[in-house]
Amino acid sequence: FVTAPLTGLTLEEGAAGTxxxxxxxxxxxxxxxxxxxxxxxLNKADIVFVEMVEFGLxxxxxxxxxxxxxxxxxxxxxxxxxxxxxxxxxxIFCFSGxxxxxxxxxxxxxxxxxxxTTEQSDDKGSFSRLSSRGAPxxxxxxxxxxxxxxxxxxxxxxxxxxxVAFDPTTEAYEPASTEAGEATLSFEVKYxxxxxxxxxxxxxxxxxxxxxxxxDAASDEIIRATNVVVLQTKTDNSFKDPKYGPIPxxxxxxSGIAWVFSNGKRVKGTWTKxxxxxxxxxxxxxxxxxxxxxxNTWIELMGTPAKITxxxxxxxxxxxxEAPAE
Numbered sequence: 001f002v003t004a005p006l007t008g009l010t011l012e013e014g015a016a017g018t019x020x021x022x023x024x025x026x027x028x029x030x031x032x033x034x035x036x037x038x039x040x041x042l043n044k045a046d047i048v049f050v051e052m053v054e055f056g057l058x059x060x061x062x063x064x065x066x067x068x069x070x071x072x073x074x075x076x077x078x079x080x081x082x083x084x085x086x087x088x089x090x091x092i093f094c095f096s097g098x099x100x101x102x103x104x105x106x107x108x109x110x111x112x113x114x115x116x117t118t119e120q121s122d123d124k125g126s127f128s129r130l131s132s133r134g135a136p137x138x139x140x141x142x143x144x145x146x147x148x149x150x151x152x153x154x155x156x157x158x159x160x161x162x163x164v165a166f167d168p169t170t171e172a173y174e175p176a177s178t179e180a181g182e183a184t185l186s187f188e189v190k191y192x193x194x195x196x197x198x199x200x201x202x203x204x205x206x207x208x209x210x211x212x213x214x215x216d217a218a219s220d221e222i223i224r225a226t227n228v229v230v231l232q233t234k235t236d237n238s239f240k241d242p243k244y245g246p247i248p249x250x251x252x253x254x255s256g257i258a259w260v261f262s263n264g265k266r267v268k269g270t271w272t273k274x275x276x277x278x279x280x281x282x283x284x285x286x287x288x289x290x291x292x293x294x295x296n297t298w299i300e301l302m303g304t305p306a307k308i309t310x311x312x313x314x315x316x317x318x319x320x321x322e323a324p325a326e
Contacts, residue, residue, distance in 0.1 A: 004066035005158060006160055008293075020065065022151075024065075024090075024151065025065040027061055027111075029079070029098075031136075036076075036137040037209065040071050041069045042062060044069050045296065048225075048296075048298045053247075055192070056191050072141050072143050074140065075094060075096045076095070078099070078103050079102060084273075085250075088279050090157060091111060096116055101239075109276065161282075163292050164294060173293075176292060178290075181266045183312060184265055195210050196209065225298040226263075227292040229271075235251065252276075258271035270282075
């Protein structure tokens with residue numbers, strides 16, 4: 001059996017769909033303002049981070065590895081927390097511009113830096129621009145091509161999140177930690193100028209952005225996640241840009257409160273990330289590791305002053321009992 005490192009999906013060796021399990025990951029900075037939506041192939045990303053940027057808006061770090069994707073984007077610029085987010089992947093970092101200190105911070109992690117400038121030669125050609133959209137919201141990348149060009153130089157990532165184990169003797173997965181959790185109808189993470197909404201639908205949570213259904217442009221389907229993890233984080237506003245003012249940095253090498261949602265349920269616990277290259281660890285109230293269900297994961301980095309609101313089903317009212325006849 002072969003396991004996709006970022007989703008936990010296990011398939012028989014040589015089975016269809018395992019071709020990219022050994023390929024390097026491609027972490028791309030994805031625009032998330034209204035002019036950039038709908039984005040392309042977010043439903044095929046293994047992991048997507050939602051980070052708070054300047055003015056209280058959000059931007060995405062989407063990570064593709066286990067599924068071949070020929071078009072992803074729109075690709076945008078680097079932010080100060082991207083090095084700490086993507087360092088554990090040790091793969092390809094895909095971006096379009098950014099301030100030099102932030103670019104160098106990612107470069108210093110050892111990832112391959114892929115931008116429109118570095119990949120524009122005829123023998124590379126993984127970046128392109130959509131004629132149907134205006135700049136800067138039209139930079140696209142061929143993720144599968146980029147992976148294929150580095151499959152001999154870069155390895156597949158290690159597991160980045162704690163996933164449930166697969167038992168090859170029974171060919172079954174252990175239950176996800178959320179199966180013992182509280183029922184959840186929906187929840188929202190409210191950033192100063194953006195809102196991520198999630199609603200339970202079948203075995204997934206489906207996504208809204210700023211009150212509207214968040215659609216994947218590649219399939220015209222609503223964006224969905226098997227797991228949604230909300231990490232309460234600190235925000236460092238010490239970097240000041242002369243034009244844009246403070247550039248918020250999510251503090252990733254830290255610990256804090258975590259909420260984990262899957263299959264219509266949730267558990268609350270804590271998260272920790274010990275170093276830049278370390279994965280995120282999740283623990284419940286007893287100290288046991290929280291394990292995610294097999295599938296894709298979105299991670300909301302809920303920095304100050306963002307807040308979460310959770311809606312649970314109303315408790316059922318017991319039916320009145322008839323008094324026995326005297």
